[in-house]
Amino acid sequence: MGKVFKFLGKLLLIIGGIYAALFAVFFFDLDGKALFYGVEPMLVKHYDKMPRRDPLKQMYETEKPSYEYKA
Amino acid sequence: MKKINWKKLKETDWKKAAKDFWYGKPHGERRLGDLYLPKTGLYKHREWRGVKDTLYYFNKIWLYNYGQMVMDIMKFGGPVIFAKGLWRYRWMGQTYLPVLHWFDRGLEGLRGEALRASAWHYRAMTCVTIQQFMAMFRADANLHGGQHNEAWKHSIAHKETVWGGIFYPWWGEYQNIPLEMIPYFVTCHVNNHTVLNYIDAVQSIGLPGDPCPMCQAEAGLFVLDDMPDYAPFVITSNEACDGSVASTAIQDWFLNKPLFAMPQPMQFDDPLVQEHCANEIREVWKFIEEQTGTPFSWDKLKEHLERQNELMRFEWEKWDVAANTSSYPINGVAQALYRIYQSQYGDNFIWHDTDKRVRKILEKCVAQKIDTFPKTRHRVIAWSCAPLYFSNWCTWAYNCWGLNTIINMDSLMFNMTIRTDNLDDCVMDMARYHEWAPMRRMAVGGMHHIFELWENMERFHCDMVMMYDQLQCKGMQGVHGLFEDEFRARNIHAIWMPHALPDKRTVSRSEIRTIINDYMTTVMQEEPLDPSLLDFDDSESW
Numbered sequence: 001m002g003k004v005f006k007f008l009g010k011l012l013l014i015i016g017g018i019y020a021a022l023f024a025v026f027f028f029d030l031d032g033k034a035l036f037y038g039v040e041p042m043l044v045k046h047y048d049k050m051p052r053r054d055p056l057k058q059m060y061e062t063e064k065p066s067y068e069y070k071a
Numbered sequence: 072m073k074k075i076n077w078k079k080l081k082e083t084d085w086k087k088a089a090k091d092f093w094y095g096k097p098h099g100e101r102r103l104g105d106l107y108l109p110k111t112g113l114y115k116h117r118e119w120r121g122v123k124d125t126l127y128y129f130n131k132i133w134l135y136n137y138g139q140m141v142m143d144i145m146k147f148g149g150p151v152i153f154a155k156g157l158w159r160y161r162w163m164g165q166t167y168l169p170v171l172h173w174f175d176r177g178l179e180g181l182r183g184e185a186l187r188a189s190a191w192h193y194r195a196m197t198c199v200t201i202q203q204f205m206a207m208f209r210a211d212a213n214l215h216g217g218q219h220n221e222a223w224k225h226s227i228a229h230k231e232t233v234w235g236g237i238f239y240p241w242w243g244e245y246q247n248i249p250l251e252m253i254p255y256f257v258t259c260h261v262n263n264h265t266v267l268n269y270i271d272a273v274q275s276i277g278l279p280g281d282p283c284p285m286c287q288a289e290a291g292l293f294v295l296d297d298m299p300d301y302a303p304f305v306i307t308s309n310e311a312c313d314g315s316v317a318s319t320a321i322q323d324w325f326l327n328k329p330l331f332a333m334p335q336p337m338q339f340d341d342p343l344v345q346e347h348c349a350n351e352i353r354e355v356w357k358f359i360e361e362q363t364g365t366p367f368s369w370d371k372l373k374e375h376l377e378r379q380n381e382l383m384r385f386e387w388e389k390w391d392v393a394a395n396t397s398s399y400p401i402n403g404v405a406q407a408l409y410r411i412y413q414s415q416y417g418d419n420f421i422w423h424d425t426d427k428r429v430r431k432i433l434e435k436c437v438a439q440k441i442d443t444f445p446k447t448r449h450r451v452i453a454w455s456c457a458p459l460y461f462s463n464w465c466t467w468a469y470n471c472w473g474l475n476t477i478i479n480m481d482s483l484m485f486n487m488t489i490r491t492d493n494l495d496d497c498v499m500d501m502a503r504y505h506e507w508a509p510m511r512r513m514a515v516g517g518m519h520h521i522f523e524l525w526e527n528m529e530r531f532h533c534d535m536v537m538m539y540d541q542l543q544c545k546g547m548q549g550v551h552g553l554f555e556d557e558f559r560a561r562n563i564h565a566i567w568m569p570h571a572l573p574d575k576r577t578v579s580r581s582e583i584r585t586i587i588n589d590y591m592t593t594v595m596q597e598e599p600l601d602p603s604l605l606d607f608d609d610s611e612s613w
Contacts (some may be wrong), residue, residue, distance in 0.1 A: 022129075022130060027116050033113055040165060043157075053296045055324075055325040056294070058325065064329070065252075067330075067331050
């Protein structure tokens with residue numbers, strides 16, 4: 001029985017610790033700061049150097065079927 | 072090391088400090104502007120709203136929404152395809168990760184039931200956004216080695232200005248996904264950095280800078296090859312104006328797919344054009360039948376229109392409370408964005424879930440006569456098209472000046488239910504609904520409709536107008552002087568808010584705040600409720 005209480009106590013402590021840590025992330029806007037200073041610049045760098053197809057090289061097909069119906 | 076200021080400690084009113092800790096500081100003592108870090112709009116720390124509301128924000132908004140976002144991603148396609156999409160598309164990675172900051176900006180200063188009801192609206196919009204980009208990624212040939220999978224074959228692409236209700240007859244078998252709603256429209260509200268890439272891209276190939284920046288950005292997505300290839304055919308529209316027709320030409324070029332153009336008349340009051348518009352809808356149904364090989368289903372159309380009518384009826388109840396009481400628990404930005412999103416995108420389970428939750432809150436507020444925005448000094452109606460990069464201006468304006476935005480033009484657009492007892496009347500109503508789209512009915516849809524402002528001002532008991540002035544909208548620029556004359560003749564307090572829709576470089580958020588500050592101090596001769604919000608630098612903020 002003692003072991004069960006000990007385990008439950010530890011579990012509560014761990015959950016409490018995680019909850020407190022998450023509250024600190026929330027309250028001090030650490031998620032925003034990480035995204036603003038870390039994630040966004042990294043992703044922007046990646047998107048900026050990404051090879052992209054140049055759609056301007058594609059012909060504009062003007063002979064496509066036109067869709068008209070008698071409704 | 073900082074010295075302890077014993078004198079200050081001695082002078083502290085501990086009873087008041089304990090009360091502020093427990094209940095949060097009263098409006099006027101909050102100094103919300105002091106919470107920002109310079110330029111970024113990030114918080115030194117998030118606002119302390121008292122124990123109850125801070126814990127509500129932490130548990131039921133911040134944690135809950137992060138959790139729900141993960142759940143939505145798992146539910147609508149899984150983490151692998153999400154990660155692929157995030158890596159491939161700038162509008163995805165750069166925009167949607169900081170979504171909780173979008174909540175923060177919109178919900179600043181809110182307490183009690185107003186905080187709860189407004190946050191549920193944000194949750195709904197986030198869920199629908201995730202549904203759409205995950206549907207795009209599941210079907211996207213770019214993310215599947217150029218292969219056209221089953222999801223691709225069962226998707227329908229359309230311009231965001233084509234109302235989702237057009238596709239109800241194929242509900243469950245084919246998913247309609249607007250082309251620009253997620254890559255363009257929603258991004259501007261969440262992170263306004265992203266859209267600038269697309270505006271610059273289209274100008275880099277020779278487009279002058281003065282056309283509507285919405286159409287510029289939509290075209291720029293294609294120029295930068297940042298559009299998923301998720302459907303075999305596409306349906307376009309001329310909503311809201313001829314700028315949209317021009318961007319359609321670029322989409323037609325770059326998408327190179329079977330395309331059906333479904334224009335709506337600008338001057339839609341003429342009964343003859345009504346018939347024409349209804350025929351356009353019937354024609355698009357034939358086009359979809361031809362492309363998919365799947366017949367039109369009247370039962371599905373009827374079922375989902377009735378569900379949509381249900382949403383409209385609740386919206387009317389909300390408007391009734393907003394117009395006639397001080398117990399309306401939804402703030403200006405949540406009201407505006409939720410309504411335009413819901414009425415343009417069409418039926419979805421999350422709108423119904425949200426409305427159920429909001430109804431409970433609304434009924435509680437009315438029954439208990441809760442004053443949801445107790446510092447209201449002026450009841451504001453916002454008219455014309457809003458700055459997408461500063462849609463949360465109304466949250467700021469309430470916190471700083473007590474300007475409470477009760478209703479806005481976009482919310483009032485699709486103001487109708489649709490008959491479902493027979494197909495002929497139903498299509499006529501659908502045509503009318505489509506003609507009443509954003510930026511059409513009360514913007515370029517004719518003088519009578521633009522001036523519906525006066526009757527709505529009266530109906531919602533508003534004493535002030537926030538008049539949006541989209542500098543690159545040639546239609547609305549044409550009636551600027553007429554509004555000026557009417558405001559003077561009717562002796563109405565109106566603040567003109569210049570902006571360039573998604574592009575914050577033309578008129579910054581700070582300039583918008585200065586315009587409002589100037590009007591409030593010089594014309595209204597009022598003192599701010601929170602002086603810390605008068606002037607701050609958020610130029611680099613999302």
